[in-house]
Amino acid sequence: MNYSPLKTFANREDENDQLSEFRNDFFYPKNSEGENLIYFCGNSLGLQPKSVPSLIKKELQVWENDGVKGQENRWIDYHERLTEPSANLVGAKPSEVVIMNALTVNIHLLLVSFYRPTKKRFKIIIEKDAFPSDQYAIDSQINFHGFDKKEAIIEIEPRIGEKIINEEDISNTIKKHGDEVALIYLGGINYYTGQLFDMKSISLVAKKYNIIVGFNLAHCAGNVELSLHEWGVDFASWCTYKYLCAGPGAPSGVFIHEDHHKWIGPRFSGWWGHDKKTRFQMPSDFNPIKTAEGWQISNAPILGMVPIIASLNIYNLAGMKKIREKGVRLTGYLEFLINHFLSNVLILTPKRKGSQISIVIEKGKIVFDTLMEKGLVCDWREPDVIRLAPHPLFNTYKEVFNSVQLIKKVLDE
Numbered sequence: 001m002n003y004s005p006l007k008t009f010a011n012r013e014d015e016n017d018q019l020s021e022f023r024n025d026f027f028y029p030k031n032s033e034g035e036n037l038i039y040f041c042g043n044s045l046g047l048q049p050k051s052v053p054s055l056i057k058k059e060l061q062v063w064e065n066d067g068v069k070g071q072e073n074r075w076i077d078y079h080e081r082l083t084e085p086s087a088n089l090v091g092a093k094p095s096e097v098v099i100m101n102a103l104t105v106n107i108h109l110l111l112v113s114f115y116r117p118t119k120k121r122f123k124i125i126i127e128k129d130a131f132p133s134d135q136y137a138i139d140s141q142i143n144f145h146g147f148d149k150k151e152a153i154i155e156i157e158p159r160i161g162e163k164i165i166n167e168e169d170i171s172n173t174i175k176k177h178g179d180e181v182a183l184i185y186l187g188g189i190n191y192y193t194g195q196l197f198d199m200k201s202i203s204l205v206a207k208k209y210n211i212i213v214g215f216n217l218a219h220c221a222g223n224v225e226l227s228l229h230e231w232g233v234d235f236a237s238w239c240t241y242k243y244l245c246a247g248p249g250a251p252s253g254v255f256i257h258e259d260h261h262k263w264i265g266p267r268f269s270g271w272w273g274h275d276k277k278t279r280f281q282m283p284s285d286f287n288p289i290k291t292a293e294g295w296q297i298s299n300a301p302i303l304g305m306v307p308i309i310a311s312l313n314i315y316n317l318a319g320m321k322k323i324r325e326k327g328v329r330l331t332g333y334l335e336f337l338i339n340h341f342l343s344n345v346l347i348l349t350p351k352r353k354g355s356q357i358s359i360v361i362e363k364g365k366i367v368f369d370t371l372m373e374k375g376l377v378c379d380w381r382e383p384d385v386i387r388l389a390p391h392p393l394f395n396t397y398k399e400v401f402n403s404v405q406l407i408k409k410v411l412d413e
């Protein structure tokens with residue numbers, strides 16, 4: 001891409017930015033002098049859409065005025081408002097998506113159904129140094145089934161001397177272990193390195209060996225374009241508080257391919273997964289909804305879901321294609337400027353990525369603390385990475401330019 005290190009370049013890009021108006025839809029964090037910080041942490045907690053307070057107030061008002069009647073008239077199918085826009089975001093049919101619970105909880109519920117180890121086929125392929133919650137979930141599921149993680153887990157790791165996973169090694173691992181493998185479970189984007197995996201190819205190879213394919217899309221949803229249905233992914237889950245800006249602890253999204261909707265295998269059930277027509281007849285036998293909603297357990301946390309509506313409205317207006325295009329350009333610009341202006345900075349993130357650059361700097365923690373003090377909000381991940389995530393909906397090219405100048409100044413000092 002054609003970038004320039006001149007500041008005028010950033011100004012011009014901002015003027016031509018078709019998404020620039022969306023920045024006004026978010027509250028922007030400020031320092032004690034009331035000046036905007038540079039917020040590059042949308043990969044950890046996205047900013048608050050300005051429509052959130054009034055939307056929440058509205059539900060509080062219904063509760064205040066109508067009490068339990070709000071349940072019947074408004075909230076019983078409230079979560080369904082989130083389905084179609086969420087499905088669009090991940091490339092799914094509406095029947096394949098449901099918003100419920102929290103991410104790791106959903107991972108467990110999905111593994112209960114989709115990890116069904118046998119004596120011959122019990123292994124799980126995961127990435128080495130996956131997000132800790134994924135490792136704990138996988139380990140505990142393996143334990144739960146009476147297997148030993150030392151035997152059951154196949155970790156894919158970078159080659160010696162390399163920092164990121166070579167995609168060839170994923171398909172080679174699948175081919176090598178083929179019929180011993182029950183499940184491949186990866187983060188679509190690795191939270192630490194920012195590496196984006198080729199989910200389409202991985203699914204294709206895994207399917208050839210009858211391996212179930214699951215993805216954790218915490219760092220993908222709202223960040224990169226996805227086609228989960230078409231790729232033949234079996235299941236996936238994501239949180240909505242990172243790129244999707246739906247607020248701390250907001251409920252998570254789940255994808256279950258329609259091939260599984262007539263599910264008769266194991267599942268942890270609850271009344272909200274029961275057929276809607278007979279749910280309130282309070283029958284004793286569970287008759288699941290024949291969509292992803294069949295995996296619901298409890299009635300929906302309405303107040304937690306409201307901000308998802310606010311955020312999906314913005315995503316819907318902006319369109320994922322344009323969001324991704326700007327994400328690529330903005331993040332590419334950040335990478336270009338780091339290479340141009342900074343020395344002794346290692347970029348971990350490979351070419352295939354979302355809107356995140358992970359950098360390694362000597363004495364990184366001190367550099368990170370100084371950046372935070374001086375108004376660049378980014379994050380630090382042990383043992384040695386600073387993650388910078390410019391968000392295409394609320395960050396500008398000027399901020400990218402200024403952030404690199406700030407890092408340069410801090411390094412020079």
Ligand SMILES: *Cc1c(COP(=O)(O)O)cnc(C)c1O
Nearest residue numbers: 102103104131133191216218239
């Ligand atoms: C953010 C993140 C989580 C968070 O899990 P919660 O259950 O929402 O607390 C899990 N996995 C990955 C890969 C993440 O990036």
